[in-house]
Amino acid sequence: MRGRGDIYVGFIERSLRLLKPGGTVGFICADRWMRNQYGAGLREFVASHYAVENVWTMHDVDAFEAQVSAYPAITVLGNHAQSSVFVADTTADFGAATASALVKAARDEAVKEFSDFGVKAHRLPHWFDGGELWPTGSPARLALIEHLNDTFGPLHDPTAGTKVSIGVATGADKVFITRDPSVVEPERVLPLAMRRDLMSGTFDWQGNYLINPWAEDGSLVPLADYPRMAAHFSSHPSLRERFVAKKDRLSWYRTIDKVQAGLTGRPKLLLQDMKTTIHPVLEQGGHYPHHNLYYVVSDAWDLEVLGGILLSRISQAFIEAYCVKMRGGTLRFQAQYLKRIRVPHPDSIDVDTADSLRAAFRDRDVDAATHAAAAAYAIDLKEYDLA
Template sequence: MEDSTGIPEDVVEHGEVFTRRWVVEFILDLCGYTADRDLVALRAVEPACGTGAFLGPMIERLSQSAKAYGYSLNDAGDAIRAFDLLPKNVEATRKMATAVLTAAGWDEAESEMVVSKWIATGDYLLRPAELGSVDFVIGNPPYIRLEDVPETRTLLYRAACQSMTGRADIYVGFIELGLRSLREGGRLGFIVADRWMRNQYGKQLRKMIGDGYSVDVTIQMHDVNAFEESVSAYPAVSVIRRAEQRAAVVANTTSRFGPDDAVAITEWVRGDRREPVLNDRYEISELPRWFRGEDLWPSGSPAVLALVEDLNERFYSLEDRTVGTRIGIGVATGADGVFVTRDSELVEPERLLPLSMAQDTTSGTLKPSGHYLVNPWDEGSLVDLADWPRLRRYFESQDGLLKRRNVAHRQPSRWYRTIDKVDHKLTAREKLLFPDMKMTSHPVYDPGGTYPHHNLYFIVSDTWDLKVLGGLLLSKVAEMTVGAYCVKMRGGTLRFQAQYLRRIRVPRPEDVSAKDADALAAAFEKRDTAAATEVAIRVYGLSEETASWLKSTNQVRSD
């Protein structure tokens, strides 16, 4: 069954995640939507009200404010606007809102009339221009992947929301259009998955915020029981203001975080002196500024963010031209069952390229497991199968599978190619290998002779001694940086993908003393993370306080 927007109802309902009352109150307080203010003179929008988790407390506060400032209920007719895609949600929320108002002493008929004006069935993403400028946009927008939305409506969403690129979730559009609707000084307060801060599809939204808004508060709540049901939503509370960026409040919470802590953080945010707080429930601090531009935004404790900002200011990206280093990923075949083999007699020996696999790096020393790539490439060009009869017979025996791949459909005459070309120069080069998923930073040295499989990322350099660089990348500093930027998997597994490895900051090789270079290489050879971290602290010139914090944290975990 579809609702009036053409989006299947089960998809909409699947995207509904209802927020606990105390979390709602927390967000309202952080945004300044409080009963002591003249809320009737302001305008608030709840863009996806569901059954009223946010709207109920908002109406309670508006009612108290109206009475305190001497307004009638009719005077508040323009103070709230709320939308939902599902008519049944709108009906339920209207009943709830009317009950809240009548319980507060307002006339029932008048309450019903005002509530019908406040709450409407509709798609917020396609009608924010009707609202004019507003003072607050507050809520928990739905989590629905664009691929679950009918194509016609997806096209409308993309046209309305410039930031909704790639495989974005539609909550990205709610953030963009909510921000655009704010008048100067207006605030958006959402609890939403924080993946957009660290994924490619959030690039345009991050740039938009950096160009015209202030990230006032961001609170990571991944382990907090913030919703009425258990979901893996990786939520964060963000308060973003239409204003020039000022200092940003950053907090990181644990599973112990609860209602009393929310009140304490609100008081801390409102206070004049903001000394950092660290306990077993949350850590909170103030950064002098937020990260700008479209680059990935880091996450983590305030101490992590402060260290990342410091390294970003003083050192070079791991792939900066200045340090002469390049990052890449191993070969993707599109059919590993055909292209990857351990049979050394399968085809002509010249067409077998030794592969390094993620499993070969487990010990920290590369131990090839005898896998080969059945290699159709020769210096960047596909080989002529007529020149390699054994290769031809093998590929033809597998042509049903190979020709079904998308890459073969796009180029039928090149049906036996791998997705990626093979760079034959890479095989002989020494390189550092990183398995994609790991609990700790795990660079492994390859002296040359193998080609990386697609579950491995590699680093080559024209300037660095790779064992020295390996020592830096083994350190807690490198792991902390990747952990701040990457999208973590369940259980805290880190992703050592190219986009995150590029966020690691390094000095120029010539700026590392001979003594420190030797010590880093030795630590790398011994797989001694603690020793590598000690040297890295010196190389990066970290303060005693930062060094002490870094060594005391559990940034490095055992696999």
């Protein structure tokens, strides 16, 4: 158990430790531990000592007597050497008759793929090692992920000057975000980039400002030096009741995250957290990102070229393979998943391909971006079910 992990992590570990050689145990519970940081220890434990037999994702199925949004999966684990794994993905149409056929197919080692009303399934020859996030997808998509992981470096690479991170969490948005910058001193506001600014596919600022209590050296500015800001904060006593304020009474007016000096002026690719498809938008500089946005900054990339790669179905495949999925096909575009996207070295992309990626990004053309990205990666889209 670690971090904000769910209690079922402990039950799975205890159940595995009770298994005799050759024994199996199955759970119907949330699959979050497979693709979240808090599940790393359990994934390592399973991969090192046990075997994954079945993983059937049932996010849109009423798996329990009561209707709950639990994002469940049926996961069967065994105390034996790892062999093949039967992986299934269901829809809301999955029912009892299909379930019986799926069970029969899963028990037949000769069945490599299975498709029926409300379900698609396939048999993987092996499972994944260690505590890394466990990807999901068809055999072709998993082969793509494996190839790109082995061939290219990650998007997040501080040594190459490229960083993926999240915007500022304030802990009190109603206090720290305003459309009236005159409520505090002019030097204490920053134009704030928020989710609605990205809706059109180009950055369209809606006029929100962040009230910034931080100096460039990372310290809190003295309230005595800014009487208008002091009056604004003092008129909101709820600021002092926050957990972060109670930890240090002298810094009661801080935001949860520090504001990073220099980030505002840098060009950034901004990505909204919850969407069905990846949606990178270029912010040319001058705005600080809010906590509901993730951002990419780079010293090495032309961000429009990188934007074309991120707009492609190849990057989408990484997110679909690794991220926590919500009901209705909504994906989580969090930093831990964005960082896993593999990208070519910017210097390896020829001029024509770079031009095509840049044009596709400007036009928001996913098909063109995908074909240009395939050229940059030197892969065959048909081989990986991306054509």
